[in-house]
Amino acid sequence: MAQDPYTTLGVARGASEADIKKAYRKLAKELHPDRNKDNKAAADRFGQVTSAYDVLSDKDKRGRFDRGEIDGEGNPAAPFGFGGGQQGGFRGAPGGFAGGAGGGDFGDIFEGLFGRGRAGGGGGFGRQAPAKGANLAYRLAVPFEDAARLDPQRVTLGDGKTVDLKLPAGVESGTQMRLAGKGEPGPGGAGDAIITIEIGDHRFYKRDGDNIRLDLPVSLKEAVLGGKVKVPTVDGPVMLAIPAGASSGKVLRLKGRGFGGKAGRGDQLVTLEIELPAGDDALKTWAEAAPESNPRARLGV
Template identity: 45%
Template sequence: MRNPYDVLGVPRTADAAAIKGAFRKLAKKLHPDANKDDPKSAKRFAEVNTAYEILGDEKKRKAFDRGEIDAEGKPRFHGFEGFGGHPGGFPGGGAGAGPGGAHFESFSFGPEGFRRAGGAGAGGPRGFGGFEDLLKDVFGGAAAGRRGGFAGGSHFEPEDLHPQPPGRDVEVAVTISLAEAAQGGTRRVHLPTGKEVEVKIPPGLADGQQIRLKGQGLPGPGAVGDALITVSIAPHPVFERDGANLRLDLPVTLYEAVLGGKVRVPTLDGAVELAIPPGTSSGRTFRLKGKGLPAKGGPGDLLASVRIVLPPEGDPELDDLMRHWRDARPYDPRRDLT
């Protein structure tokens, strides 16, 4: 996975608005619905979504910048800090300890398990005397307890190093598009067991919901675990989820807002026509019934909020009209704010 800043094409100093703008531009360009004949675009779209999941979240972005998570959002392993507070060392000075009576002990492994070749003070607080406790920490107390511990001549059984729990579950994270969440579909998922399975995505799946695949986990002595597929829904370049409802900003021209007219509004099922009444102000919200996401109580709605957009280039005639209007028909839309 590439650096998320490189994926979105923004510098590390970019603010949240610049990151969101870059994501929306790329997501709209690479969305699978607009690139059905280009299989590479789906991979790039997923990469862009993953990058935005990190950089669009303030906490995750800071964690990535500090090197705490990688480009996929997974925690990085920074290594051990050493034993006894000395990086790379052992308790009380251990291997390579300096002056002050520190000593080395050697260990061998044979039919009788681990054996200590005693140096002076073997088992003492300095040197390598805490080896039994170290093994207990690493492998768990059960590994030592089954044989009465490591002290007193008891031995360490190699088969206890990797105990097999009965039927362990495995977890996999999958990101789907908003359209897949609404309409359902199938996804091929690679499991930690090495298997590749086809997962059915039911319509109306919520963000963070899990799908359980029985018997697709790790085997144990008497059972096989399950695979738990945690589903995340990727941000959409146009729609924002609000429970079962969807929201979008609907750009309209100045003359459409003043005079009214019919405009095309995108939905997950295709575009529909919406009648804008004359004198519509920016911010007015229209509800399109049943055009949201599937839900138990019935589908949600699409909430389209009007945003008046002026011409991209200046217009002298419009400027003259506005000056005349300002002087002849002044009004104060902010009178209720004072």
């Protein structure tokens, strides 16, 4: 019998989309095959969690499950124990009647299973539609800079074929993409490939929503006198104007150099970090002659 996706993810039936997504991310992180090598139980559980999220993250599927029209794996529900659907990708038990499914009456369920036509003016059931093949789950590691620019990614599927995948605006770790008909074959057609995106970290960039943050070292001379300095971005180096008298912690903005978001591309936020030269006697002499001041006065100390 297929599992209840709400139970699998540990959420209530009235859970919001955000709660469902949060629960899936937590479980997927704990159970991911990369963190549970040679652990079949974790792999099976990961497949069940992915399957459950596949149902509950799709408004149409969630509604059909809640009405009892499909089981927890997205297959047509089989009332009264009649034969179940195909087993899902990385999932355990074959499909069956979705225990705990709420809502719809059996007339609607039968209509969904067997179609509107009934033999002899409604005296018997029609033939059940053949089930599709299983969905297959994939993980795609995407470099930070590629994700920011939304560069297409080449994916190699289980059959050895490659697909160029176009990343969606606002992509982030945990984003799932569906390739229709790229799963396992079945009597009713092939299932789908479900691809989970994982964006890699970067050695000096940090993501902040659709913006990218960068701590930029500048010399004391550049901070005092100002000038233009070369700054790395995900699109390549650009020149950035440093205002004269800039302090450490000052944030400068490079528009349109962030992540490709749904509302347009974000910016790169550059935080200046002044590096003092070591062993500079002239700087030491200047500091000793400088008038006393308290830059912390605004903090009340």
